[in-house]
Amino acid sequence: MPEPPQTILKLVDVNKDFGGLLAVNRVSLSVKKGELRALIGPNGAGKTTLLNVITGTLRASSGQIFFHDKEITHLHSYQISHRGIARTMQITSLFAGLTVFENIWAAVQSRKKFFNPFIQALKWQDVKEKTDSMLELTGLGDKAQLICSELSYGDQRILEMGIALSTGPELLLLDEPTAGLNSQESMVLVKKMRGMLSGQTIILVEHDMGVVMELADNISVLHYGSILAEGPPSEIKENEEVKKVYLGG
Amino acid sequence: MLVALPFFIDLFYQTFLTELFVWILFAISFDLIFGYTGLLSFGQALFFGLGGYTVTIFIQKLGIGTELALLLSVVIPLLFAWFVGFFSVKLTGIHFVIITIIFALIGNIIGETWTELTGGSDGLTFSPPPFSFGLFKVNLIDIKGNYYFVLAFVVLSYLFLRRMVQSPLGKVFISIRENEDRARLIGYNVQRYKLIAFIIAGGLSGLAGGLYSLTLKYAAASYLHWSISGHAVVYTIVGGMGTLIGPVLGAGIVMTLEHYLVDILQSTDLVVGIVLVFMVLVAPRGLVGLIQSKLRRREPSA
Secondary structure (H helix, E strand, O other), X not given: OOOOOOEEEEEEEEEEEEOOEEEEEEEEEEXXXXXXXXXXXXXXXXXXXXXXXXXXXXXXXXXXXXXXXXXXXXXXXXXXXXXXXXXXXXXXXXXXXXXXXXXXXXXXXXXXXXXXXXOOHHHOHXXXXXXXXXXXXXXXXXXXOOEHHHOOHHHHHHHHHHHHXXXXXXXXXXXOOOOOOOHHHHHHHHHHHHHHOOOOEEEEEOOOHHHHHHHOOEEXXXXXXXXXXXXXXXXXXXXXXXXXXXXXX | OOOOHHHOOOHHHHHHHHHHHHHHHXXXXXXXXXXXXXXXXXXXXXXXXXXXXXXXXXXXXOOOOHHHHHHHHHHHHHHHHHHHHHHHOOOOHHHHHXXXXXXXXXXXXXXXXXXXXXXXXXXXXXXXXXXXXXXXEEOOOOHHHHHHHHHHHHHHHHHHHHHHHOOHHHHHHHHHHHOXXXXXXXXXXXXXXXXXXXXXXXXXXXXXXXXXXHHHOEEOHHHHOHHHHHHHHHHHHHHOOOOOHHHHHHHHHHHHHHHHHHHHHOOHHHHHHHHHHHHHHHOOOHHHHHHHHHHHHHOOOO
16 A cells, blocks of 8 residues: 655744744645645735745744754755755746856766865766756757846746756745746746656745646635634635635636 | 966066965955855955964964965964854844954954054064975965965865865855755755855965965965955956855955056055946946856847
8 A cells, every 4th residue: 555645844833923923824734745835826925925934035933843843944055955845936037147058067076075165066977967957857958058137038948947946856846837828928938847757756935826726736815824724625716605706706 | 377377477576466365265265255155254364364373373482384374374363263153154145244343343443452463563573484284385476476385275275175066065055155044844954054164264364364474475464354355345246246256356356456546546545446336236246247147148048
């Protein structure tokens, strides 16, 4: 009998307080291995703040965060990356002046423990092979030598996912991957995402309900920093409260 | 060419070039932190001055050999860079610039006032004993010997840095320069690698100061002056940051112009100012950036 999927991320009563303003208010959340969890809610509901707290970019004011049953609440973001959580940003965050290849390289190389100052980086065969295979996975292989600011916006979003994936994460946080794309571009992106991210455990913050309904296994609705509802897309679609505050009736 | 040159030029120009080599070393060490890691330190004079004083004081007051004194001129500034960097790399942007200026200012004030140790603004003169390394023995009083001595250290340092910026460690530095937040999110301990870059640059700046003292047989509090830090910044910006060869060209061009124009303009600062404004307006990515974009334009566009 197959084992039931294990919980890999667990938040317990997490608060984030900005001088009296509770941006995240007693959020408890569990994400199972292999799950794609969408996080939706109106602007200012605390979605990005919650991601920032999970990745250690912001410190939780109180509460606990566990990843694989180990507490990560007080770790630095670079340490959390090594535990196996990667993310993309709402506003694309790349190594803007470097080539696509160099962007992926930096992420692949980050898994190494020691950075020898006396060898040629490009002679690092295993890093090079991994970089090439990640370029293939993202479909950016033929653009590898372009400076990444020369890429189309959609390709930049894909590249950022490629960077995040190149750290070999067990959990991937995606902050509005389709932000700034028109609906046609969004569809292309979602199609590519399906290929790139299959089997990956993901928390997806997204405004485009079409994308959410298509991709999500479960949805958590955030409202004023608290979780308002949680469940599979079919349930959330019918939830009266969610309709009222977010889906617009 | 640089090896044969001393046989064709007079002593004045041999000394001029030797000093140029020192400034090149100082500028490329600055390029490691500024051009490759994105840290604008305006306090590198502290490490330059410490290196200069280390050589001078250890030889003049303690009678230590040139070999050990020069080694210490790397080690002591490196340890100070560790200390200064420990506090500074926690800060970013303008705050980082200011804290490095403050540390260097403190160094300058101590240099000016602790005259028993430093000689203040009059400085200290000394006569370095010959440098011997295995079978090599260099008489540093001899201007030609001094020339080759400094050239050798500068070339070795350049090769060391050239290799480093292409190494895995260099890739980490560059990713921090390009996007600190992204570097952190993919798992780099950004503060640690900034500190490492700062320490390496501090050690090499110290070596530059040590070689400068050996060349002039002299060290003074002016070595610690903020305008010394300014040299590195100007040479790097004029030549092209993040290229290593840029600061080499920048130092060469600015110092040559200074030398030939100072009689006409009556002030080296004015020469530097004009060159800097001209370059920032015409070629914000420095001379190397200008050459690269010219070459790229000549290629047929893909």
